[in-house]
Amino acid sequence: MAIKASQRIGLTSAGDSAVVKIGVLSDTHGHFDPAIPSLFAGVDYILHGGDIGLPWLILELEAIAPVTAVLGNTDDGLEFRETEIVQLNQRKFLLHHILQMDRPAEKIKRRIIHENPDVVIFGHTHRRYCETVGQTLYFNPGYAGKPRFHLPRSVAILTCDATGITADFLSL
Template identity: 30%
Template sequence: MITIVSDTHSTTGHELSGRTLDAVRNAELVVHAGDFTTAAALDAFEAESSRLVAVRGNNATEAVADRLPEVRTFEENGIRFALTHRKRGGSTALSLFGREREADVVVFGHTHRHLAERAGEVLLLNPGSHAQPRGNHPTHIELEPREKGFAGRIYRQDGKIMGEIPVGGLES
C-alpha cells in the first residue's frame, strides 16, 4: 500500500493519529507532498515510515530544504508519479508539470483540501492535510496495488471514506 499525506506544519513531530497513523505505519511507501516545516517533523515521519518519498514545501526551514528536493518523479506498479508541493497556475500548471515529467499522476499539497480529478491525461491527487485541515476534514490517501495500477481511497482520520480513486484506469 502507498499512503499519501501532506501539510504537516509541525515543529515537533509527525502529528499523525487515527487511521492516518496506522496507514503510515503499514504502508510499503509513504509519499509526503511537503510542508514538514522542521527537521524534527521530517525525522518523525522517517521513523514511522518503512520508505518515505517526500518534497519540501513553501514553509520548509533551511534544514528541511537542504534534505528534500522541490520535485520528485518515481514509478510504482507501472504508474509514473510526479510529486511537488505546489505550482502556481492551478490544475493547468499541475497538468503541464505532470506531462513534462511523463507522469500518469501528479501528487501535490499546499491547499490543505483533498482532491482527485483528471486534468487531461494526468490524474491530480491532493491528500489534504492530516494535521492542519483549515476548516476541512483531516485526510490522507491510500493506494492499494492491483494487477495494473492502484485502487485508491481518500480517508478521514476517523476512517470514514471520503472518495474512491481509480489510478491507472482500474475501478476500485
C-alpha cells in the same frame, strides 16, 4: 470528478503484478498526528506533498515505510527538493507542492509534460483532490496538520495493482 471516500482510477500499466500500497500526506506543518502510524500500517511507501514543517516528522514517517518528500512554501531551510520523481510498481509519480489545476505555473507544467507521470501528488490547498486528466491522475490527500479553522483533516492511501489505482481518503 466527484471525490469519494474510495474510488478506482483506471490507470493500468503492462506488467504490473504486485499490489503496492502508498501512504500519501501533505501539509503537516510540523504536526505528526498520532493516528498516522495505524492508518499507514502495511503501506510499502510514503509520499509527502510538502509543507512538512519540521524534519523529525520525516523520521517518524520513515519508521513506517520509506519516504519521498518535497519542499512546501513554508519549508525554508529543509533539505528537500521542490519536485521529485518516484517510480513505484511500474508507475511514475511526480511530487510538487503547489499546483494550480486551472493555471499551473509554466515551470511545473513543462516538467509534467516532459516527465509524463502516471500520478501527480500535490498539496498546498489543504483540500482533497482526485481527478484524472488525460492519462494522469492529479491527487491531493488534503490537510494533515493540526486541527484549525474547522478544516477537514486527512491522509490517503493509493493502492496500485494490475487493474489500476484505488484512492482511499482517511480522515484524521
